[in-house]
Amino acid sequence: MSKQIRLAIVGCGGMGHRHLYGLAELHRAGWERFELVGACDPVRDNAESLADQAATHFGASPTVVENLDGLAALNVEAVDVTTTPRYHHTVAVETLGRGWHTMVEKPMGLTVRACNLIACAAEGSDAILSVAENYRRDPINRLAKALLDAGVIGTPRFLIHHAIGGGDRMLISVWRHQKDQSGVLLDVGVHHSDMMEYLLGDIETVYAKTRLHEPIRKNPAAGGGEAGSNPGGVYGRWQVEMPAEFEATAEDAAYATLTFKNGAVGQYIEDHAGRGQGVWSRQIYGSEGSMSLPGDRSGGNIILNIDGESPIDDEKILEYVPDFRLDAVTSDLWGEDRLWRYEFPFPEIDRKIIAIEYGDFAQAIAGEHPVEVDAAQGTRSVAVSYGMLESGEIGRIVTIDDMLAEQVDDYQSEINESLGI
Ligand SMILES: NC(=O)c1ccc[n+]([C@@H]2O[C@H](COP(=O)([O-])OP(=O)(O)OC[C@H]3O[C@@H](n4cnc5c(N)ncnc54)[C@H](O)[C@@H]3O)[C@@H](O)[C@H]2O)c1
Incomplete structure (x- = not known):
């Protein structure tokens, strides 16, 4: 070794x-x-x-x-x-x-x-x-990207990303609801921003309406009550100590229209205050068909609909991408190099995907390849998520180029000030 x-x-x-x-x-x-x-x-x-x-x-x-x-x-x-x-x-x-x-x-x-x-x-x-x-490192998202790159649904025209649910419950921790510490639209939204750009390339413009629907958030786990939102099962001991109820200062919903450099348009809803029926939907429509993606880290399968063919929701989907192979670290973690679905308990999925991040980092340090998500992409994802908040603040469309150049910062200026930067 x-x-x-x-x-x-x-x-x-x-x-x-x-x-x-x-x-x-x-x-x-x-x-x-x-x-x-x-x-x-x-x-x-x-x-x-x-x-x-x-x-x-x-x-x-x-x-x-x-x-x-x-x-x-x-x-x-x-x-x-x-x-x-x-x-x-x-x-x-x-x-x-x-x-x-x-x-x-x-x-x-x-x-x-x-x-x-x-x-x-x-x-x-x-x-x-x-x-x-x-x-993005979820093997099913790798397959989605391979299908898009192979042109299986033709030229991408339209993306729908809808995630709705949460009511007035605390999402994991108090800080995730505070504007100056990373509100939910950044904390969760940045994942979606990265995924949208991973799948369809650079986002050019954003127009959004944003809301703070639930200014009082509730923590059911306070003082040892019922379990709250607790990914990986690790947060319970801290949640017990957090208040049962607190004021949220960060917006909890964004309703947006996005445009991509490749000409595709996106309709984005991220609503962490949704009550009633929860929604998860990520669908991409192209000139020859559409694909519907499962939740990230769920192991669920993609559904492919190509004009004139029956929907494909099984391993036949791999026939559309004969050259698709997972990278060496992912293949070793999953024991296969071509996957169309998988089943593990969430904590195991979570640690396998984090293991891929570490593998990529180690290989980059060894000079084997560049890191997958570099400073430019990390910054872009933050810029897209804040693009929605900035657009909601000023009531007009914003470009991601202006966001990256810090030309639009009405929303962020108060946070920057609190950071002393
Ligand atoms: N990728 C994902 O799926 C995912 C999931 C959860 C959290 N996160 C990210 O991980 C980060 C941490 O989130 P979390 O849920 O663990 O929060 P957390 O509140 O549970 O833990 C944060 C820890 O950082 C410590 N800390 C604060 N300032 C520090 C400093 N200057 N030096 C060293 N330690 C310091 C705190 O004491 C605390 O122990 C955030 O950026 C969050 O967005 C990512």
Whole structure:
């Protein structure tokens, strides 16, 4: 085995723990590229919890530290930044400046300006920067992309993305409902922005109406009540301590029209306050047919409808893309290199997809290929999500180019001010 990369996880809350499980999954698949030497969090309890669990996976405990100086003493070569979004740029700018390879969770930065600061630090550093955007790495989304690239539905004309549900329930944590900490339209929306660009290429313009429908959010898990939204099952112990009810300051719904550079149009609804019937729908219509995608990380199958043919919802879909192969890490994790559906409990799906992120990061550090989601794409996804919020604020269409150039920031300026950037 070649020399392992000395890694630290910075931010040991819910996603820090989920990343640990992803790293262990990667190693179990035979890709033992990292040695976890540090667990860093100003909340020592969280870092200790991660270190204890790491010992059960790797047989050795990483050193617990409270800040980046503590990591320097451990000769760290790479960090995985899973802090709350407010700290992504402060941590990543410093780690890149120290020459440490840096993988940062989505959203890459809390605002477009925060992303641009990270991108600038990455440009001035020899270290690799990777954005841990997971949804696109789902093998079913890889298949969707292969079908589109093969022209199976012809020229893409129209995308529908609708996600509706949530009522007045807290989504995982209080900070996800606070404008200055990453509201839900950024926290969740940035995944969808990345997916839309992954599938159909660059988004050019956005026009949106945005709303804060539910200014009071409720946490059913407070004080040990019923379980709340808890992906991966790791958040319960923190949710117990969070208030039963709190004020939300970030918008919770966006209704938007998007245009893509390739001429396609998108209709986007992301409503985290939806009551009644929940909706999930991602459909793409082209000049020769349409495809309907399953929820990300669900393992469900794509339904393909080609003009004049019966709908295809089984393994025959693979016949349309004979050259489709999953990358080596994904194939090792799933045990197959061509997949049209899969079935695992969510925590296992979650850690397998996080393992792919780590695999990509390790291969990029080794010079085997560039990272898949780089600073430019990470920033674009943040710009598209804020494009909706900016458009909702100023009541007009915005271009993503203007967003990237920080020409439109009426909505974000208050957040930038609070960050001191
Ligand atoms: N890709 C996904 O599917 C997915 C899912 C959940 C969360 N996330 C992302 O992961 C990140 C963390 O989310 P979470 O759910 O784990 O939040 P969390 O609140 O559970 O944990 C955040 C942790 O970061 C720590 N922290 C804060 N500032 C720090 C600093 N300067 N240095 C070190 N540690 C610091 C906190 O003490 C806490 O332990 C966010 O960016 C979030 O958007 C991604």
